[in-house]
Each structure stands twice: as structure tokens, then as C-alpha cells.
Amino acid sequence: MLSSLVIAVVDDDEAVREALRELLQVLSISCRTFGRAEAFLAAYRPGEFDCLITDLRMPGMGGLELQQKLRALGSSIPVIIVTSVSDPLFRSRTMEEGAFACLTKPVSADVLLHHLTAALAVGKNSGETSDDKKRD
Amino acid sequence: MIKSGIELADLASTRVGINGPASDDRTPWVLRAGEDRYRNLIRYMPTALWQVDTSAARRIFDGLRSDGVTDIADFLDAHPELVELVKDVVCVTEVNRAAVSLFRGQSATDLVKSVRYLFTAAPQMARRIIIAHFEGRRNYTEQTKVLTLDGQTRDVIFSVTFPLPPEELNTSFITLLDVTERLRTEAQLRQLEADYAHAARISTLGELATSIAHEVKQPLAAIITNAETSLRWLTRDDVSVGKLEQLTTSIISCAHRANDIIQRIQSSAARGESERIVLDLKEVTAEALLFVRHEIDASRIDLYIDATAGLPKVLGDRVLLQQVIVNLLVNSIQAISQSEPLNRYIRLSIEWTDSDMLIFSIRDSGPGIAGADLEHVFDSFFTTKEGGLGIGLAICQSIISAHGGRISASNLSEGGAHFQFTLPTAPATLYYEDRIPICRAAQPGAAAAGATATAHPGVLLQQVEPAYRTPR
Numbered sequence: 001m002l003s004s005l006v007i008a009v010v011d012d013d014e015a016v017r018e019a020l021r022e023l024l025q026v027l028s029i030s031c032r033t034f035g036r037a038e039a040f041l042a043a044y045r046p047g048e049f050d051c052l053i054t055d056l057r058m059p060g061m062g063g064l065e066l067q068q069k070l071r072a073l074g075s076s077i078p079v080i081i082v083t084s085v086s087d088p089l090f091r092s093r094t095m096e097e098g099a100f101a102c103l104t105k106p107v108s109a110d111v112l113l114h115h116l117t118a119a120l121a122v123g124k125n126s127g128e129t130s131d132d133k134k135r136d
Numbered sequence: 137m138i139k140s141g142i143e144l145a146d147l148a149s150t151r152v153g154i155n156g157p158a159s160d161d162r163t164p165w166v167l168r169a170g171e172d173r174y175r176n177l178i179r180y181m182p183t184a185l186w187q188v189d190t191s192a193a194r195r196i197f198d199g200l201r202s203d204g205v206t207d208i209a210d211f212l213d214a215h216p217e218l219v220e221l222v223k224d225v226v227c228v229t230e231v232n233r234a235a236v237s238l239f240r241g242q243s244a245t246d247l248v249k250s251v252r253y254l255f256t257a258a259p260q261m262a263r264r265i266i267i268a269h270f271e272g273r274r275n276y277t278e279q280t281k282v283l284t285l286d287g288q289t290r291d292v293i294f295s296v297t298f299p300l301p302p303e304e305l306n307t308s309f310i311t312l313l314d315v316t317e318r319l320r321t322e323a324q325l326r327q328l329e330a331d332y333a334h335a336a337r338i339s340t341l342g343e344l345a346t347s348i349a350h351e352v353k354q355p356l357a358a359i360i361t362n363a364e365t366s367l368r369w370l371t372r373d374d375v376s377v378g379k380l381e382q383l384t385t386s387i388i389s390c391a392h393r394a395n396d397i398i399q400r401i402q403s404s405a406a407r408g409e410s411e412r413i414v415l416d417l418k419e420v421t422a423e424a425l426l427f428v429r430h431e432i433d434a435s436r437i438d439l440y441i442d443a444t445a446g447l448p449k450v451l452g453d454r455v456l457l458q459q460v461i462v463n464l465l466v467n468s469i470q471a472i473s474q475s476e477p478l479n480r481y482i483r484l485s486i487e488w489t490d491s492d493m494l495i496f497s498i499r500d501s502g503p504g505i506a507g508a509d510l511e512h513v514f515d516s517f518f519t520t521k522e523g524g525l526g527i528g529l530a531i532c533q534s535i536i537s538a539h540g541g542r543i544s545a546s547n548l549s550e551g552g553a554h555f556q557f558t559l560p561t562a563p564a565t566l567y568y569e570d571r572i573p574i575c576r577a578a579q580p581g582a583a584a585a586g587a588t589a590t591a592h593p594g595v596l597l598q599q600v601e602p603a604y605r606t607p608r
Contacts, residue, residue, distance in 0.1 A: 013354045013358070015354065015355060015358035015386065015389075015390050015393070016354055016357050016358045016361070018358075018386065019357070019358040019361035019362045019365070019386065020361060022361070022362065022365045022379075022383060022386075023361050023364065023365045023368075025365075026365050026368040026369055026372070027368070057350065082357075084349060084350045084353035084354065084357070085350070105353045105354070105356070105357040106353060106356050106357035106359075106360040106361070107357065107360075107361075108360065108364065109361065109364035109365065109368070110364075
């Protein structure tokens, strides 16, 4: 099932970005990686991605602002935030603003996969999945 | 003549003009009007003022002089009862409204009596005033305390103006300026300053910790993900050696990156931004003490400084060496404050060994360092303090090593910790050069610290013991 999905990974740290790409690859999940939130927004089309995994603190637009921009565009894409900020206040704020999960770096593959699976199930029900794209 | 801009020093001469023989052609009415003006001026001036008849003291002084007494201080040491006598025989003849108000009196008559009541809170001040008067000085001023009639202690600037010929020689003036509120405000300011410095230090360390954590977590996250990805590949039938090689290479490079970050933090203090100039370690110590002096005072710690005269200079970065000394001092202050020992002291010493090294030592009366901790105190992130980051001493070590010295920790046999660092002495040929171009200065802080040094010349540089003792 996962093989038909496309995950977007946004992280300014190349090593982290590439590690996530490799992990998704071994799980047979395709992904596109972006070094900046702005680059992802430019590439974003409704239904293009099934889930967004993004860092919180990045040069330029941060993960929280990216999520706000997506919601403003009417997107319900599930957002998994992966951050080194472990401040619980910040966590609860990202969740309030509609993040699907907020995970603290370093994240184990199992935990990430667990949240990713759950997020994709939610995304499927909410309508924004690559299935929409196929139906268009 | 009456001067409108009246000064205390002029008051005595004013009285001479009025009470002296009326050899001028002014009528009694004119003189009377002048005297009224003068009285009003004194009555309403905002400074508390006492007019004192010192004729009895003058007679005593004359007697002493005819007996051949020249060193009044010596004489009073031998005859302290004379001070008590003077307090009784010298009398206040007039006071103004501000004086009555300062002493919480009902009327001027409450204060018109022998001067003894002025010295209740500071009995020894009378002796110092007598000495100044005997020696023919014009003024005597000190900051002291007085006890008001209703039993309050007030902080005052106590000034006495003695008459000089041809003035009326039996009249002195005392003025008191109430500085209680000012001192209280100053104490509050100092407290605020200390709180602020403390908060600033904590928040800087907090921010540092957050940014270090963020930087180190990135490569660690990549390492973990890559390792887990490798494990997943290993369970697959189509495992590719090339893929595993790529992931392992990535793990190694991320591990190096994490290591570099930590390395950079450790040596950031001693990196190329530092400069080397010829420094007097005693001056650097004095400047460092300025940063923590209030904390030492507030913690009621006695500070002793022992520095041999004529120490050679060292080559170093003023700000970095100050950081080391401040760090060591703060450690000692905290150790003493946490353990509440009977004696509270910090002893600093700078010695010159016959080798080309200066030895800076700091000994404190804290609980010392637990035996098992001794070999770890300079490790990064080693701390015994709740909420401590454990980077202070590690940075000290980096700085001292970068200066070609060594830092060590031990315990004193009588208890307490002993930190010591060595620094090589500067070649004497460099003493007269302004800056040694070993590294170019790029640190604005160094210039600022230099300015501090000039602004506080000689602070605590004397070899007195104790350098300052905090009031109990």
C-alpha cells in the first residue's frame, strides 16, 4: 500500500534529510526531499504529497509557519514535525495548530514509521492523498 | 557682609562681622537686619546645621600645647577619657529646623546641649574630629551613623567646619546630610545588579546549552536513522553491499561532525579571536574581582589576596584570563554558600617560582571536592551542581592550555578546595611593546576590559590582608 505514496521531507540539514530518504527507501516509500520550507511550498500542489515530515527550526520559514501556510491554502495534509526542540510548550502549540505528531530528534525508525502509518490512514480519510491525484 | 549664596565655610566669618567691634559706620539697624537675614537663612536652609561652642575644647587644646603635646592621636590613645570629656564640655548653641527634623526633636531646645548625643552611634568619630581640630584643619567629613532622639539610626554625611583666624575661634559648624535613603537605594541597586548578572549568566548558559543540543542532535539523528536503515537492509533478501557501505560512510561522517561540534565548543574560548598582550596578572585579578565583588560581599566571604611585589608579567588575553578567574571565584563562592562553613574565606595568591612560571592559586573554605570527582572536574559536562552545565572548568582548562599553562585541582588538608593554574612569564624584552602580534586582536571585549583597567587603577592591588572584609 505504502509504495504508491509520496512523502515530502523538509529539513535544512542534509545529513538528516538524506538519512530519512534512505529510511523511507528501505521501507519502499517514495519521497521527495527539500532543504527549505519555501522550496517545498513552491513544489506543493494539492494531492501531490500524502504526508509532510518537517523540521521545526530552519533558516527562513520554520516548520510551524509552513504548517500554517498549508492550512491557509486549505490543505489537510498530515504534518509530522521532527525537532530537536524538546520544549513541551512548543510541542503543544504545534499540535494545537494541527500537526499530526511532534517527535523529538533523534527519532527511532519504528516510532517514525508508526506515526507515518497512522498519519497516512488519517490522510486517506480526510481526502488529501495521492489517490485524489489519480482520480483527477 | 552677608553673602546670598551662603556657604558653610563663610558662616563663621559672617558672625565675626556681626558680633565684632562695630568699627564700620553701619547703624545697629543695618546690622540687625543683616543678622535677621542670616538667622532666617540658617533656620530654613535644607541642610541640618549645628552651631557649636568649642571654647572649652580650645582651652583644653591650649593646655595640651603648652604641655608640649604635638601628636594628639598618640595622646588620645593614652588618655581616651579626654575624648569623653570633650563630648560633655563642647555644647551646641544653635540648631536649624532641618536638624530638629533629622533628629526627630520637638524643638531646637531638644538639641541645644552638649554634643555627646551626636556621637551615640559612632563614639570613635569624636576622637577623629578632635584630632582634625587640634591639627588646625579646615574641615572634617565622614560618612557615619547617628542615633535620633526617638532611637532610629540614620546614615549621614557628617561634616565639621572649624574656624580659622581671624574668624570667631570658639564657633564650629556641623552639618549633617541624611543619606539613609540614598544608601538603601544603592544597596537595592547593587542587589539588582547582582541578580541581573546572575540571570544573564544563567540565561547565556541556557541559550548555549539549547544551541549546543540542537547542533549535536542533528548528526546524532542522522546516525541513528542511518544505522536503523542499515539493519533493515540486512533483513532483506536484496541487501546491497553498496548501500550498506554508503550508509556506514554517512554514519562515520555524521559522528565526526558531532565530534567537531563538541571540539569547537571546548576550544571556542581559546580560538584565534584571542590576543596576546603583556599583562600584569595582579591587575587582571583585580578586574575579575570587580565582576564578583558584590557576590563575595553578599555571601559574607572574607577575601584575602597575597601577591608578591615585583611579579613578572605574562603574555595573554585579558578577557579570557578574567573569565578563568571569575569562573574559579564563582565556584568558590557557590561552594562556600552551599555548605555554610564556620569560616567563610577565599584566599588568592600569585607567586613566582624560580622557573619561568607564575602560579595563581585560589583556596576556599568550602567543602572541597569529593575524592572520586577530583579527576573529572575539568571534564566537559561534569558537574555536581544542580542545573549546572559542567562547562565552566572545562573552558578554564582550554583557556589556560592555550596560554601554555596548566590548571589543577586538589583539596586542602584543612578542608576546602584548592585550584591552581600556571602561566609562563612574558619575555622581559616584550614589556614595552604595546601589542604582541601573535594573534591579531579581533575581540571588542578586550578593548573594553582595557578601559576598565584604566578606570580602576590600583583596585585591590595592594598586598593588604584581608583585601576587604565584609561587615558582619
